Amino acid sequence: MPVYKAPVNDTLFVLNDVLGLERYNNLPGYADATPDMIEAIVGEAAKLSEEVLFPLNYSGDQEGCVRHDDGTVSTPKGFKAAYDAYRQGGWLGLAVPEEFGGQGLPYVLHCAVGEYTSAANMSLMMYPGLTQGAIAAILVHGSDEQKQTYLPKMVEGSWSGTMNLTEPHCGTDLGLLRTKAVPQADGSYKISGQKIFISAGEHDMTDNIIHLVLARIEGAPEGTKGISLFIVPKFMVKEDGSLGARNPVSCGAIEHKMGIHGNATCVMNYDEATGFLIGAENKGLNAMFVMMNEARLGVGLQGLSIAEIAYQNAANYARERIQGRSLSGPKAPDKKADPIIVHPDIRRSLMTIRAFNEAGRAFLLWTALKSDIAHRSPDDKDRQAADDILGLATPILKGVMTDKGFEHTVMAQQVFGGHGYIEEHGMSQYVRDARIAMIYEGANGIQALDLVGRKLALNGGRAVMALFKEIGDFCEENRNDEQMAFYTKQLKKGLNDVQAATMWFMQNAMAKPDNAGAGSTDYMHLFGLVVLGYMWAKMAKAAQTGLAGGDSAREDYLKNKLVTARFYMERIMPETALRKARIETGADTMMELAAEAF
Amino acid sequence: MPVYKAPVNDTLFVLNDVLGLERYNNLPGYADATPDMIEAIVGEAAKLSEEVLFPLNYSGDQEGCVRHDDGTVSTPKGFKAAYDAYRQGGWLGLAVPEEFGGQGLPYVLHCAVGEYTSAANMSLMMYPGLTQGAIAAILVHGSDEQKQTYLPKMVEGSWSGTMNLTEPHCGTDLGLLRTKAVPQADGSYKISGQKIFISAGEHDMTDNIIHLVLARIEGAPEGTKGISLFIVPKFMVKEDGSLGARNPVSCGAIEHKMGIHGNATCVMNYDEATGFLIGAENKGLNAMFVMMNEARLGVGLQGLSIAEIAYQNAANYARERIQGRSLSGPKAPDKKADPIIVHPDIRRSLMTIRAFNEAGRAFLLWTALKSDIAHRSPDDKDRQAADDILGLATPILKGVMTDKGFEHTVMAQQVFGGHGYIEEHGMSQYVRDARIAMIYEGANGIQALDLVGRKLALNGGRAVMALFKEIGDFCEENRNDEQMAFYTKQLKKGLNDVQAATMWFMQNAMAKPDNAGAGSTDYMHLFGLVVLGYMWAKMAKAAQTGLAGGDSAREDYLKNKLVTARFYMERIMPETALRKARIETGADTMMELAAEAF
Structure with a gap:
């Protein structure tokens, strides 16, 4: 049966040694995040993930969600209790401002914790995950009344989003969307239409569900300029905060999907459901992008x-499965065969995955730190610089880490041979999820x-130039450090490739935009290789610093x-040349x- | 709902224009395979695949196989009738010698047909596919009596293997295997043990099932040197050919798998089941490899x-789904959006898959032709040369075309966006299968x-040197053909990379075999890139010849x-440099x- 152990030490290495989180104690919420506090929080999250969430992952996949004839949806056995443990632990509001019931801690901690909980049970964690996106949108674009009405319950997790x-x-x-909103005398709207692929659209884990719905107000312009965002609660909320009438929004079906069976992916039907405009009329896409950017991370x-x-x-299996002999002579001569971890091709797979995961973890937390700076720094310039990088990093993080995440999950499945293809070991589920x-x-x-067509050129390329400079400066600063020479040399090669590719777009894609589209996926991966390489160089530096300081425990x-x-x-790094050539x-x-x- | 159309024109192009099949009419069975005959056979196979096999593919996946309490297994609805149509059409014995009820036609035709039938319904085609492997082993290693007893029924498909x-x-x-065989006075053996992952191990489509079973004769040496191969029929066969007692071999369970749900993957229990030695005692692996090599193709x-x-x-969906506008201005101004096939990134995916599939088809048929020459040529030298290439090509064909086949199926699924993730469009099934x-x-x-550790060095590298020479000669012969210059130049670069990597192994892996293991997967793909590039160069030449000849219809x-x-x-070809560097x-x-x- 599958196992999971949260990589706490690696998270702490990134937070403390690589990012040096304590340097940011001028940011709101960071003063509370002392190294001890961080260790305690991350340790608690590990425990919750390993002991509460993970044991339901496999059974949740096997059982799936069920829609009943009355439109209600049951989640798999145990999900509600585990969700309650999660929400009662206050995890949903870890990084939400205290005035709405959150703890106001760094978003970077929320992401560190999120890695564990999603690894342990991705389907289950999607329920509060969607809530978090909705919270973000209401925080930024909601009126004070909307914030007071919805946020506290959503932050405590008794309502979802x-x-x-x-x-x-x-x-x-989205410019094609047809769901319509008809203004009512009381300022509300009647929403009608059908939405599909709605994750956590209906379920049995919370008292209420707050749907954020894109729709077109009657008479609004065609295309994306006529789209507005609405709050449509499953149950209407009375003035005293108690729940009122059932709103006519219902789950018409749940999708039969390849994976994430524990999450209910719903067809949602809106039949003149009451909705409340959030943000400005016809500016729904702006509000939606607040959710979307958070969701992409x-x-x-x-x-x-x-x-x-x-x-x-895969690593566990490779240590335990004995099959064949090492090419360099028996390694377990007392056994009939060696564990397959002696075979270079198995190690090639494990090392490849490991190299991406460890750098990916650093990249995720580095990006989350930028998000904290962008949202919390008292310094305008710092905020802007961080926001630039955040905008650039978001599509790379989403695209590269999910492409590679899938590819590497398949690679891990392959280590199991035929045993990876049957459902029993859980590897098939990971691939499907x-x-x-x-x-x-x-x-x-x-x-x-988004990266090539929007983020590159934004503000005259300010973000990309800043990031290239940051990486170039890192190489320069370590020019005389012999121990770093190999890493910075390889990083520099990658940096040259992504800079050359960027230049190529500037020269060839302005007049002929198809040239941008044709190279976009390769560029995203090229950029990802370099950013992950940068993370590796930073981690190598931190590791060397630790070793030089005599950190014998580690x-x-x-x-x-x-x-x-x-x-x-x-x-891995040499792939940049191929991407550039393409x-x-x-x-x-x-x-x-x-x-x-x- | 999914669609399938057998690529008949492309198959005929490869067989006629690229391989020039008519040049081989000195081989047994080839004289009958005139261009008209080939077109008729391929056309019939297309019809069977599209109209009989394909309509059951999706339902077969949804329904799956069921094992009943008595150990019998039901295949999905319609599978038996479709199988009967296949076997009654004589498809199983297309390339089997006529003396055993086959048609003795080229194996290359069998493979051309096999592409269509497996595309249309992979799970269903595995039943006769396994039979074919068993036929091959009995043909090569069985006694005359065994051939007479089993082959005719297996070739007609009323028994499976x-x-x-x-x-x-x-x-x-396999050296670790424990299934044991105890010799009996009558020359038979009692087989006891458990086998897992047995495709088509039990089902309801044939009157009998002929299991070929690897086991260790009591007292045989340990390891692979003590393994023998046995025929274990589900029902004993009487002297008159009629079926006798049920042999104690039974299906204990069927696996719950990620895909190929229409095929029963069985745990098979042998409880002193009667078996008959096939081939020599303790030489079971040799006999097994006859099945295995055929199966790998x-x-x-x-x-x-x-x-x-x-x-x-994916191509159909990309033509039909309208979403967004072309980067170079609207292409369907009368519609609210353009079909997504206008987007370069969608085309990148489609062109990538197409480029591999067309070359893969040529590579498959080119390899199958080598198999025909190796098995049928009257000329010793030709046989040996073809067998050399066949041995080299087999692991590349298996490894590269299934790695890339999966990767590209995922890529095709991606074209569907969210619609690819739900089961309804069939894309999830293709990925899972x-x-x-x-x-x-x-x-x-x-x-x-197998490629790096065995095939490269075999006979002093005779095979690999012959293939490098063949590809090098092709480039040389077309040196002065301006229209071919771009293709041969790129091919030559790839050839240089694979030659350099081969040399690197010679210099670095003899003393340190881990260096071979560490580079093996990259080498297999590097070699695959070059062989597929060679196919593309040959196809380009054939296309130019056709165009120069005024083939206006095509x-x-x-x-x-x-x-x-x-x-x-x-x-695609520039990837060779990366593989070599790794x-x-x-x-x-x-x-x-x-x-x-x-």
């Missing part, structure tokens, strides 16, 4: 989470276009860090065939 | 099949080791061939961590 964007004929292109995190649990199980992360909250092709850990850093630089071939060949020739 | 290798504690390392073929049906559905092909008949890591088809060839050479980093870093550090 959803995002209602997709319709049968429109997903990526959360999905990138899922890519890491599943790749991590898959890695752990990880697959969705490449798709939802903007398919990865859209992330790549000596093995820190040395292994350096080995994995070397593996990344040797085996980008530079442009769009001509791929655009040449007639549509009907495919 | 299985391969029983894996046990719970041993898969790859068949699995490589499955990789192509599923990637092809996934591609077709394609996944097994990377695992069974030797996981792909084993294919890579003008668009042939021009599109050249565009796809260019895409492969521009975007190989040359060797094993040191990946072998450094202690097992418990993972």
